[in-house]
Amino acid sequence: MSKDGVVTQLLAAHRNGDEGAVDELFQVVYDELKESAKRELYFRNPGSTMNPTGLVHEAYLKLFDRTDNEWENRAHFFGVTSRAMRQILVDYARKWRAQKRGGSDVRNNVTMIDASRIAGDDARPMDILDLDRALHRLEELNPRFARIVECRFFANMTTIETAEALQVAERTVTRDWIKAKSLLYMMFTEEDA
Secondary structure: OOHHHHHHHHHHHHHOOOOHHHHHHHHHHHHHHHHHHHHHHOOOOOOOOOOHHHHHHHHHHHHHOOOOOOOOOHHHHHHHHHHHHHHHHHHHHHHHHHHOOOHHHHHHHOOEEOOHHHHOOOOOOEEHHHHHHHHHHHHHHOHHHHHHHHHHHHOOOOHHHHHHHHOOOHHHHHHHHHHHHHHHHHHHHHHHO
């Protein structure tokens, strides 16, 4: 059975009340989650205390400390995981900023992301709080665009995986990804003006 099939089978077992399935699922997806976390933290300030292992474990706790985890398949699970990682990074950045005096003067100590992955090669690095605000604005315009950005950017999901997670056609994901990046680019350049 493929890894995708194993993950989907373990999610179904968990949904049916098999408590052991959670531990087995975590072992199966751990390396993939850790790689995703490494990508997310790559552009963080080197002095940061958040690390990939910590991010994965916090995401795990956030995901399995709920009663409404009705994941349909692997893609849906990783889509939800991408949102959990985003929320953790945003919460971490907010706490970091709140602990420091000077508010925006500590911007360089907050989670920095590579905005070029979304907004083009000439985009400046920005902190995750800027991206979170932009994603909230994007979600007001088009919720699916925001979910596609979460899947593609935070979970580094492929077009196929994103389409499966959102239950839309691959062409829709491709088209909406381009539109979402364009809208975010405009939002980022508005801030610079």
